[in-house]
Amino acid sequence: MGKSYQADVAIAGAGLAGIVTAYELLERGRKVLLIDKDKRERFGGLAKESFGGVHFIGTPHQKRLGIKDSPELAYRDWQSYACFGENDHWPRAWAKFYCEHSLEYIFHFLQAKKIQFLPLVNWPERGLFRPGNSVPRWHIAWGTGEEIIRRFIDALEAHPQRQNLELLFEHEVNGIETAGGRVAGVVGTELASGMEFKVMGEVVIASGGISGGDLSKVRANWYGEWEGPPQIMLNGAHRYGDGLLHDKVAALGGNLTHLDKQWHYAAGVHHPARRKADDGLSLVPPRSALWMNALGKRIGPHPLISYADTRWLVENIVRQPGGYSWQVLNWKIAARELAVSGSDYMTAFTTKSKPLLLKHLLFGNNELVERLLRECPEDFVAADSLPELVEKMNERSLFDLRVDLSTMERDISEYDATIDRGPAFFNDDQLRRIANNRSYRGDRIRTCKFQKILDARARPLIAIREFILSRKSLGGIQTDLRCRVLNRDGVPIDGLYAVGEAAGFGGGGIHGLRSLEGTFLGSCVLTGRIAANTIAGT
Numbered sequence: 001m002g003k004s005y006q007a008d009v010a011i012a013g014a015g016l017a018g019i020v021t022a023y024e025l026l027e028r029g030r031k032v033l034l035i036d037k038d039k040r041e042r043f044g045g046l047a048k049e050s051f052g053g054v055h056f057i058g059t060p061h062q063k064r065l066g067i068k069d070s071p072e073l074a075y076r077d078w079q080s081y082a083c084f085g086e087n088d089h090w091p092r093a094w095a096k097f098y099c100e101h102s103l104e105y106i107f108h109f110l111q112a113k114k115i116q117f118l119p120l121v122n123w124p125e126r127g128l129f130r131p132g133n134s135v136p137r138w139h140i141a142w143g144t145g146e147e148i149i150r151r152f153i154d155a156l157e158a159h160p161q162r163q164n165l166e167l168l169f170e171h172e173v174n175g176i177e178t179a180g181g182r183v184a185g186v187v188g189t190e191l192a193s194g195m196e197f198k199v200m201g202e203v204v205i206a207s208g209g210i211s212g213g214d215l216s217k218v219r220a221n222w223y224g225e226w227e228g229p230p231q232i233m234l235n236g237a238h239r240y241g242d243g244l245l246h247d248k249v250a251a252l253g254g255n256l257t258h259l260d261k262q263w264h265y266a267a268g269v270h271h272p273a274r275r276k277a278d279d280g281l282s283l284v285p286p287r288s289a290l291w292m293n294a295l296g297k298r299i300g301p302h303p304l305i306s307y308a309d310t311r312w313l314v315e316n317i318v319r320q321p322g323g324y325s326w327q328v329l330n331w332k333i334a335a336r337e338l339a340v341s342g343s344d345y346m347t348a349f350t351t352k353s354k355p356l357l358l359k360h361l362l363f364g365n366n367e368l369v370e371r372l373l374r375e376c377p378e379d380f381v382a383a384d385s386l387p388e389l390v391e392k393m394n395e396r397s398l399f400d401l402r403v404d405l406s407t408m409e410r411d412i413s414e415y416d417a418t419i420d421r422g423p424a425f426f427n428d429d430q431l432r433r434i435a436n437n438r439s440y441r442g443d444r445i446r447t448c449k450f451q452k453i454l455d456a457r458a459r460p461l462i463a464i465r466e467f468i469l470s471r472k473s474l475g476g477i478q479t480d481l482r483c484r485v486l487n488r489d490g491v492p493i494d495g496l497y498a499v500g501e502a503a504g505f506g507g508g509g510i511h512g513l514r515s516l517e518g519t520f521l522g523s524c525v526l527t528g529r530i531a532a533n534t535i536a537g538t
């Protein structure tokens, strides 16, 4: 055995949940060891790459926009979306707690760290066949997730109790130690030397979800009621999101629940940086694009509609031939509506440039479209005519599936003809949704006004080949409302806690089947704060 450390608390995982737990423990005078397998430059985990959208209820931002929200309404929406089962006591309790305390535990806490939110609140996940968000609740952190993490790292580094914090990077935690019938610490391996290390103290599991790694846990836990997982799936989660510590908790008797509930996205493209195997970039799919299958047929009978119910999109695409899809659009739509989920490509947000943001809102984000076409030629194609576009699409077709020009031409022309008949006669659910989206200011600025696809003035035509992208684990280690890990009899395991995505963001599945969005970052903060309170007895 190599190095041995003594702390009050060992936290395995330095993503947002681990960082918040560490910060709150320092505030309470505890000695903390924060351990991460990743390199120091990736301190902050997935939140650092995130767009920084957070779900709040009852903020001044909402009030300024005339949005009437309440914890009761939010909890009703949450339950509608989650479809909790009869036995989901802890997920339900966590969801209720989130809705009732998002201001006090998350919003004010982040504001106190000087994290600001943009004035326009976004409105994803309104629901399609069941109610989702009744009102806009997705607040974008100015500076994205990068800023959230930067502020917290600064707060840790400048903390008056900084001497009580030790940071270990490139250290893998791979075992949980017990003594006298309780959890007593962790063991692991220092990656550079291969030496083992040991930390004695109470243990917080903050190692994220199971949606990353080599995706084997995603495939093994695929939702039973769906078609099997698609042959090609992209990894939009953490390289170390392999569930190693979930397994260790289970071996100690800890209860893992809802692992088959996963939050994937429908519009993944290959990440040009290829930072890990199957690395994916998640697009915010343009609402005015037509969603076609691998044969060039518009997916239906109900057209696929972005921004309404992400789970429904994924469920439909995995049923399509080849398990992948195409979005067909033109430059005008792309410039106005295309976005990337994450801090990476959204430069106006990440660099906090108001003039650039204004320019993108007024004239479209042409730079982003140019960049994606240039950097992702595997999945993005552009052409001046439909036959040329289809030819390029077919150069990228998979599994011997071919896009059929006449099918695609027919479906696009029918859609364009509906637009020509005028809004009073929109007998198309996508157009009806677009009309509805445009009635909210926050969406109107990012949604074209009934844009025809084949419009000669809006060219070139663009097609994007999109894959299912694995992102978040909705299930995980079951915890009670104090973040104590529960065993399979529902009894807390002494000395063991779980936070963030590792805990299914609270209770082993706070979201049930679906998320209202922005609830991931929010519940990392919530669980981190509560775990620290429990450990410190405050």
Ligand SMILES: Cc1cc2nc3c(=O)[nH]c(=O)nc-3n(C[C@H](O)[C@H](O)[C@H](O)COP(=O)(O)OP(=O)(O)OC[C@H]3O[C@@H](n4cnc5c(N)ncnc54)[C@H](O)[C@@H]3O)c2cc1C
Pocket: 012, 013, 014, 015, 016, 017, 018, 035, 036, 037, 038, 044, 045, 046, 047, 048, 049, 050, 051, 052, 053, 054, 171, 172, 173, 174, 206, 207, 208, 209, 236, 237, 238, 240, 241, 244, 245, 341, 342, 343, 472, 499, 500, 501, 502, 517, 518, 519, 520, 521, 522, 524
């Ligand atoms: C591109 C992108 C955009 C997103 N946008 C949003 C958004 O706008 N809003 C929102 O709410 N959510 C968003 N999310 C999701 C959100 O960022 C994550 O769900 C959340 O940050 C998870 O935090 P975490 O601390 O629980 O886990 P992670 O961030 O996964 O951190 C876990 C840490 O544990 C470490 N680790 C893993 N195993 C071990 C081990 N055995 N030993 C030691 N260390 C280990 C990892 O290296 C990692 O640093 C986004 C995610 C991505 C990738």
